[in-house]
Amino acid sequence: MIASLGRRLLAELVGTALLVTVVLGSGIAAQELSPHDVGLQLLENSTATVFGLAVLILLFGPVSGAHLNPVVSAADWLLGRRAGTGLTGRDVAAYTVAQIVGAVCGAVLANAMFDLAPLQISEKVRASTGLWIGEIVATAGLIALIFALARRMRPAHSWEAAMWAGLNAVPAESAGTHPATRIHPGTLAVARRHDIALKPRTPRALDEVVRRGDIVITVCDRARGATRGPAPHPLVDRRPDQTGDRRGV
Numbered sequence: 706m707i708a709s710l711g712r713r714l715l716a717e718l719v720g721t722a723l724l725v726t727v728v729l730g731s732g733i734a735a736q737e738l739s740p741h742d743v744g745l746q747l748l749e750n751s752t753a754t755v756f757g758l759a760v761l762i763l764l765f766g767p768v769s770g771a772h773l774n775p776v777v778s779a780a781d782w783l784l785g786r787r788a789g790t791g792l793t794g795r796d797v798a799a800y801t802v803a804q805i806v807g808a809v810c811g812a813v814l815a816n817a818m819f820d821l822a823p824l825q826i827s828e829k830v831r832a833s834t835g836l837w838i839g840e841i842v843a844t845a846g847l848i849a850l851i852f853a854l855a856r857r858m859r860p861a862h863s864w865e866a867a868m869w870a871g872l873n874a875v876p877a878e879s880a881g882t883h884p885a886t887r888i889h890p891g892t893l894a895v896a897r898r899h900d901i902a903l904k905p906r907t908p909r910a911l912d913e914v915v916r917r918g919d920i921v922i923t924v925c926d927r928a929r930g931a932t933r934g935p936a937p938h939p940l941v942d943r944r945p946d947q948t949g950d951r952r953g954v
Contacts, residue, residue: 708768708769710796710799712768712769713768713769713770713796713800714769714799714800714803715803716765716768716769716771717765717769717772717773717800717803717804717807718803718804718806718807718810719765719807720761720764720765720769720771720773720807721773721774721803721804721807721808721811722807722808722810722811722814723757723761723811724757724758724761724773724811725807725808725810725811725812725815726811726812726814726815726818727753727754727757727758727761728750728753728754728757729811729812729815729816730753730815730818730819731749731750731752731753731754731757732746732750733815733816733819733821734749734753734819735747735749735750737819758773758847761773762850769800772800772804773804773847774804774844774847775797775800775801775804775805776844776848777844777847777848778792778796778797778800778801778804779797780848781797782794782796782797785891790889790890790891790894879908879909880908880909880910880911880913880914880915881908881909881910881911882910882911
């Protein structure tokens with residue numbers, strides 16, 4: 706289920722603020738803990754940033770995609786235009802504003818946490834060819850990571866049911882214990898590219914589909930725990946009755 710724009714913007718604002726706080730805060734702490742070892746400062750700062758970013762992506766990814774960067778939002782819009790997915794131009798503009806505001810708030814928070822003046826103007830010039838190359842590489846890595854995680858989290862149950870129907874004579878249905886309000890447009894686009902007949906119908910709950918004698922196949926631990934009754938065999942959930950036919954659900 707896609708969150709409202711307001712919730713997504715709040716997630717981007719808070720997520721970006723926390724990311725900037727982690728980056729700046731760990732840098733300030735590294736300078737205080739290792740004042741004479743620049744290499745150790747870099748290690749401390751980068752380690753905190755890596756783990757902090759991973760946590761923030763996992764935390765805010767399901768809500769807003771955890772872009773945390775205007776370039777990532779722009780890439781989502783650009784890559785999604787062909788498949789009809791991703792952000793709209795209006796959403797990208799709103800995301801960018803939320804991210805900028807969040808970054809400013811995160812910098813102020815990091816300074817305040819270490820008893821520094823909340824508002825400061827940097828006196829160190831950061832402009833060189835190597836710096837720009839590093840920024841491009843780091844941003845490209847961030848984009849690749851976020852889209853890889855987003856691809857893994859997209860539901861494919863309906864697509865799998867359609868593939869089963871095309872390869873097997875046993876009828877199959879797709880349902881969920883916590884169904885979304887619609888099938889993701891990206892799933893429909895992928896199905897079309899592979900010539901898989903997948904109708905854009907509303908996902909259904911398991912209780913609306915399952916009948917006595919059906920074979921229920923779960924694809925995640927959450928669905929397994931939400932199904933009723935004692936834990937059955939992972940593939941054959943119930944014995945068919947004497948009059949009904951088996952189906953895959």
